[in-house]
Amino acid sequence: MPSFTGLTDLIQRKIQSKTIILLVGLPGSGKSTICHQLSGFLNAQGYSSLVYNAGNIRRAMSSGFSDSEFFNPDNAEASQKREKYATMCMQNMLEDLKENRVNVGFLDATNSTTVRRHSMLKLIQKADVEISNIFVLDVSCTEKRLVNYNITSKAFNQDYRGKDIATSISDFKKRSEHYDRIFEPILSQEFVEFRNVKHFSIQNGGRTFVVPQDASDDDSCDVTLLLAAFVTNYYKTYGESYHAAVDEFYSCALGGI
Secondary structure (H helix, E strand, O other): OOOHHHHHHHHHHHHHOOEEEEEEOOOOOOHHHHHHHHHHHHHHOOOOEEEEEHHHHHHHHOOOOOOHHHHOOOOHHHHHHHHHHHHHHHHHHHHHHHOOOOOEEEEEOOOOOHHHHHHHHHHHHHOOOOOOEEEEEEEEOOOHHHHHHHHHHHOOOHHHOOOOHHHHHHHHHHHHHHHHHHOOOOOOOOOOOOOOEEEEEEEHHHOEEEOOOOHHHOOOOHHHHHHHHHHHOHHHHHHHHHHHHHHHHHOOHHHHO
């Protein structure tokens, strides 16, 4: 059992360390769900984490319903607004980290291009707060049946409140197609210019995953070890029940979307 001094040091290390987790993933990948699961997991370990969702800022700043055309990369005005909302989201997070309101912040946005990801990392570099750890969590879904299941659940989110299910699903599919046109997968050397960025990934509800080779050796960072454990055990903890829900979904009439 750790000594009192050891426990005090551990608590202080948790309070003083600042961690940012940058989500990457297409709409319908399960990104936001996994983000909230990880946030809950870290909170249960004594951290104070919060999810900063760019979509929430978009909804707050928009006067009406943002249909799929808002996410069309050819829509220059909307593209500028999306970048603005992501920047505002990151700035809110950095301010909370600076003021010790949280010690782990999640940027829940698609962050689907190299330019976007680099712009967010540069904001972190320039911020008036020392960030101890930066992680990129890449969530992807390549199995069509999983994507269809995820998209159906999106028909009930805040964007489609009051809309019928068929219209909501159709619009969200178009939104996903817009993002798919411009999506740039993360390359192995993408984060070389940024200090100590670690890249994790979860694919298809945890059936496959990637953890940095040195993650389990990083005894200096509890968050690294916890994130590695979360990703490694994701399928057993959450993925099995998720896949069972997908199987049940396809056994009913809605499985034909």
